[in-house]
Amino acid sequence: AQKITQTQPGMFVQEKEAVTLDCTYDTSDPSYGLFWYKQPSSGEMIFLIYQGSYDQQNATEGRYSLNFQKARKSANLVISASQLGDSAMYFCAMREGRKNRDDKIIFGKGTRLHILP
Amino acid sequence: KAGVTQTPRYLIKTRGQQVTLSCSPISGHRSVSWYQQTPGQGLQFLFEYFSETQRNKGNFPGRFSGRQFSNSRSEMNVSTLELGDSALYLCASSPEGGRGDYNSPLHFGNGTRLTVT
Numbered sequence: 001a002q003k004i005t006q007t008q009p010g011m012f013v014q015e016k017e018a019v020t021l022d023c024t025y026d027t028s029d030p031s032y033g034l035f036w037y038k039q040p041s042s043g044e045m046i047f048l049i050y051q052g053s054y055d056q057q058n059a060t061e062g063r064y065s066l067n068f069q070k071a072r073k074s075a076n077l078v079i080s081a082s083q084l085g086d087s088a089m090y091f092c093a094m095r096e097g098r099k100n101r102d103d104k105i106i107f108g109k110g111t112r113l114h115i116l117p
Numbered sequence: 118k119a120g121v122t123q124t125p126r127y128l129i130k131t132r133g134q135q136v137t138l139s140c141s142p143i144s145g146h147r148s149v150s151w152y153q154q155t156p157g158q159g160l161q162f163l164f165e166y167f168s169e170t171q172r173n174k175g176n177f178p179g180r181f182s183g184r185q186f187s188n189s190r191s192e193m194n195v196s197t198l199e200l201g202d203s204a205l206y207l208c209a210s211s212p213e214g215g216r217g218d219y220n221s222p223l224h225f226g227n228g229t230r231l232t233v234t
Contacts, residue, residue, distance in 0.1 A: 033219040033222075035222050042227070043205055043228045044226070044227045044228065045225035046225075047223070047225075052219075091160065095219045095221075096219060104173045104175070107152075107159065108159075110160075
């Protein structure tokens with residue numbers, strides 16, 4: 001069964017520093033997608049970045065990059081030059097590519113990131 | 118392009134009542150998923166609709182039901198409300214082309230915060 005693990009319930013980081021949020025996953029499907037979402041205190045879930053299981057290069061979107069280590073089943077989010085507005089809950093998610101079975105997106109428990117001024 | 122719209126934003130109901138939540142997906146998106154978010158359980162998948170058919174269902178009692186209309190708008194209904202149903206209910210739409218399309222991210226609405234007293 002598919003599973004997502006985020007081992008850091010909370011993190012405190014100084015403004016302008018880089019931060020890495022950990023995510024490990026488990027799946028037996030060779031085809032899958034990995035996603036990161038940001039949830040500010042207002043509640044909306046904001047899609048940040050996507051990595052496909054067959055992608056050769058790590059995904060990047062502005063200050064966000066995904067450190068994808070397929071053999072270790074790891075998909076860590078890296079935020080460069082953190083800003084106060086980055087303070088939020090961050091969720092790692094995965095979707096398998098099983099055409100004939102359950103392929104819903106599942107989420108980890110999340111990491112609450114606090115950026116300190 | 119307008120985002121995912123959920124109404125109402127806040128709801129207060131009493132035990133035993135029923136409630137209907139509404140979700141309008143991004144134009145052109147045919148897949149709509151519903152999630153329940155609570156501090157203790159995190160994000161839990163309720164169900165997914167694609168072209169008016171329920172395609173996936175999470176582990177929730179039959180009191181939770183949903184439907185999707187021909188214009189892809191979706192409604193979620195909870196009957197006989199319990200205190201434990203208090204949560205943020207998130208709707209998300211996806212531009213995917215069908216089952217197994219694992220690289221389609223979910224685009225979330227702002228959620229409906231339901232309080233059951």
